[in-house]
Structures are given as structure tokens and as C-alpha cells.
Amino acid sequence: MELDQNQAAPASMQVSDESVIKITDMNKWYGQFHVLKEINLNVNRGERIVICGPSGSGKSTLIRCINRLEEHQQGSINVDGIELNNDLKNIDAIRREVGMVFQHFNLFPHLTVLENCTLAPIWVKKMPKKEAEEVAMKYLERVRIPEQALKFPGQLSGGQQQRVAIARSLCMNPKIMLFDEPTSALDPEMIKEVLDVMIELAHEGMTMICVTHEMGFAKTVANRVIFMDGGQIIEENEPNEFFNNPQSERTQLFLSQILAH
């Protein structure tokens, strides 16, 4: 993947020392199966974190806990000062702050691209329709598909759909973006257009947590890479150290497998 790796990080990419996500001693089980074990993770505003690991290691489950698509059973998750518990008000408040992009886009096929983008601002934020449409067009332009606004998702390519999904999340003006394998379902020639949008987002200072196998992306934009296996965080480091000098054996094995070809 040819990404602009040499480009100097703009000033907006500076990480502040204000914590926005704080996960403490978090555990999760599916029935008797212990999927997430003693997770501790602190994310500062403006950080770009890439989570990688073999399939079934719990990395998707971890980020899905952050906006309560999955429920954790032990420990605490605090997002931007809001404690994630069974209080529906807190859950709604966190979901308004946290945008999410999925592997399979999850666009609403019965609505046009524009309607997909205006739906949440209108119904959740009570934004007037006209204003919501202006906001939506602004973000559709940013992901470079304003001309598709009146089409239905089913008429777009995978890469275009994923860019719409990103725009749809941005329309809610989130403070944090979660990416759950955003390029895994895409054809190779469409991966770049999605990654480019994500890189721009990083350059603008968005706090991002990405589950991805795109190691080029990790090297370019991440300021921290987290390796998970068997439901726990095995290793956590800044990208250069992580890729060139992995400490744990499991990380070395994983990296040797994915970087082999």
C-alpha cells in the first residue's frame, strides 16, 4: 500500500495529555468464555491507536465495548468523563460522542446517501433538516463523493460505501472515532481511497481507535500500536519500536506471519 509515509505530521496531530477514554480492569465473558481479560487502556485526546492481533483475539469486542454495542461485566469504562453503565442516558450520551465505522459499512439501504448522513443529526440532535443537509454535504465533499448524495448505498462500490459510512459518522461531530476493520471487506483497489480519508482525519486531530490489519496505515498515522491475543493486551508500543523491536514472542510470531509476503 502506497501511503504518504514521508509527509510530516501536522501540528494538529499533537496529542494532548487530557484523557478521553479510560478503561480500567475490564473483563468480559460470552457465557463461560472469557473474551476480554483485565483490559487497561488509557486514550488521550488526539491519539491514534491501532489495535491488531489474530482473529478471535477480542480486538473488535474491545472497541465495541466502548460504545456499548457489547456489554462488559467487570471493571469500568469512562468515555469523556461519562461512566459507561446500565444508565441508558449515559449510553446515549456516549454514543453521541463516539462515531463508529464497521467492516460491512452498515449503511441503511432504504435511504439515500444524503438521508443516511442526515438521519442521526435530525433525529438525535434535533438539527433542522436544511442545516443537517448542509453539514452532510460538507462531509460528503470531504470524503470526495458529493455527487453520489442522491444515490442509494446499493448503487455504490464498496470503497464509496465505506466513505459514506465515515461521512455519516462525522455528521454527528464525534470526539472519538472507532474503526472496526474498515478495509477488510474491500477490494484491494478500494482500500487506498478509504485509508486516505482516514489519514486526513488523523491529520485533523481526530482521536481514533482502529482495529485493522493495514500495517502501512499503522506505521503512518498511529502513535501507539496495541497487540492483542487471547483476550488480553500483549504488547503496546509506539509504531517504530513495535514493528522493529517487538518484545513478546507472540507479537514476533504475529508480525512474522503478516509481514511475510
Next chain:
Amino acid sequence: MAMDNSTGYSGVVNSGDLPDKPAPIKTDGVGPWIRDNLFNGAFNSILTISSLLLVLYTLPSALNWLIFNAVWTGGSDACRANPDGACWTFVTSRWEQFLYGFYEKSERWRIDILLVILAVGIAWLAWERTPGKKLMAFFMLVIYPIFAFFMMYGNEAMGLPIVETPQWGGFTLTLVIALSGIVASLPIGIVLALGRRSEMRIISLLCTIFIEFWRGIPLVAVLFMATIMFPLFLPAGVTFDQLLRAVIGVALFASAYMAEVVRGGLQAIPKGQYEGAMALGLPFWKMMRLIILPQALKIVIPGIVNTFIGLFKDTTLVLIIALFDLLGIVQASIADPNWSIKSVPYTGYAFVAIVFWICCYSMALYSRYIEDKLHTGHKR
């Protein structure tokens, strides 16, 4: 990766675009179409010929009876003179009764007004280019039923004499029962379907019991229970209109079926749609109303219309509790000694069949149109 090229294969390079060619047309003209579709192989040829013979054998006599040999004018004497054709004068001389039942003759204009509004309302909602659909839908679904009740039943204060429900009948009664059932069963069915899938066990259990109860008993039993048993449960002196009881019975019966149809649609919606909606912060009911139900209901339009059509035809069963719907009133008219002619019962039943077929087929056609209209690009 290094490849061994020792086979001497030199590769292929295609330079330049190939020109677009028109698609081959297989069924060009009548001759090839007949050959390809009706006579491709011995078995199909035999089927084609025997079907053709069957049609040739039955169609002319059917058309003769229905149209060419039928009695179109005159009175019962004309029918008595011609026993080998349909007696349409039986229908034309009694059409008022078939339409209005025993409704007070001087008050029938009230039904006329309601029917006209109904026709305009349905056309308004069904036709694509009419404005103000939301307002019209609100009017037809909320205001019209109330208005229709007062018009049909009457209200002394409004200067409309009361017409008791036992006098209601004919096609009007069919419409009253069928439309009440249709309008009530869809929302009740949706609520039941959502309830059955609810994570709250008690709600899910109650909905399941409700659905399985109504699905498990025959409609005839429901109607008998509504007529005979239900009054036993009421305190003495309290009466409950017989027609209303029947309407409620039919509506709840249809709701149970509708619930299962809608549940099928809900199950077809991928989990990602719920997650996409939740991640955007949509609360449960908004997610259901804006994202899940529009898609689920679209998928099950054929099933919904199927239930509507079934309900429409099932209204004829009310004749066993002495309500005279279209079929009931035609059957009662057949017993009239003035019309005890061999061809009259056949004509009466054929007339009922034709009316029902037109209504049901219209619903089927409209559902197909809606399906086409709601189709948005490629399915995922």
C-alpha cells in the same frame, strides 16, 4: 515469486477495445417463441396440446353461460325461460340490497358519501403524484373511521337517525369488517411481533401466548365464541354490539397472523443495521421506526398482502353468526321464492366470486407496484 516459464507459453496481450455488440435475442418473433416455450421437447408438447384441448373444451361453454347465453334484461320470467345461461337480471334487480343490506332506504345516501370518500382517499394514497400524502393518511386512518362510524350508526344530535348494526349488510358490511380488520391488524401485528422478539421475558411470553392462542383456533370458533360465549362473561344488563364483537374477533385473529409475518421480516434484517443505528445514538423506538421496520415491512409486503387477502375473504364467515355480508345477503336472496330458478344460485355465487376476485386481485396488483417502487438498487 519466480515462475518457471519452460512451457514456452508466451502470454496474451489484447490491445484495443472490442466493439460493443447487441445482445443475442433468442425469442425473436412469434414462431421461435412458440417453439422455445411451448414445444421444446416431447413432454412439453404433450402438455401444451392437452392444456389447449382443456381450454377449448371448457372456455366456450363457460363464456356462453356467463355472457352470450346469459339473461341481461327482463325479470325473473326471462330467467325461467332460459335455464342454460346466467341470470344477471337477478343481480341487477337486487344490487341495492347486495350493496346496502337492510340499511334504511331513506338513509342510504350516508353510505354513498362514505363510499365516495373511501374511493377518493384510497386513490389519493395509491396514486404516486398526489400531494399531502401524510395529511391524507392521517385523515383516512384516524378521522375517517370515526366519521364513518357516526355516519353509519347515526347520531341524533347530528340529525342522523340511528341505524342499528343488525340492519347493516351486503358489500358495505364486508367492507366494514374487512377494512377494520386490515387497519387494526397491521399495527397490532407489528407491536406483537416486536413484543415477541423483546428481550424482556414477560412481554415476549405474553405476546407468544396471545399469538399462538389466536392462531390455534379456527375463525369460525372465534366468531361463535364472540357471539355466544362472550356475553356470558359480561355483567347482566351490559350489552356489547354483536357486529363490534365480530370485528374485534376478526381483527385479533388477523393480528396474530400479521405478527408472524412481520416477525419474519424482522428476522431478515442483519444485525449490522441495528448496530449502525445504535452507534449513531438512535434510541430504540426511533431505530425501529426509521431503520428496522421500513426495511422489515418492505421485505414482507407479499406476506402482509397475503394476510389482507385472506382476511378479506374470511369476512364471509360472519354469515354463520347471522350477519349478512355480501355472500350472506346473496345467499338469502337466492332463497326468495320469486327467484327459485335453476340458474339463480349459480349466478349469485358467480357474482360474489367475481366481486371478491376483483377486490383481492386489485390488492395483489397494488402490492406488486409498491414492491417495484420501493426497490432501491442492488440488494445487500
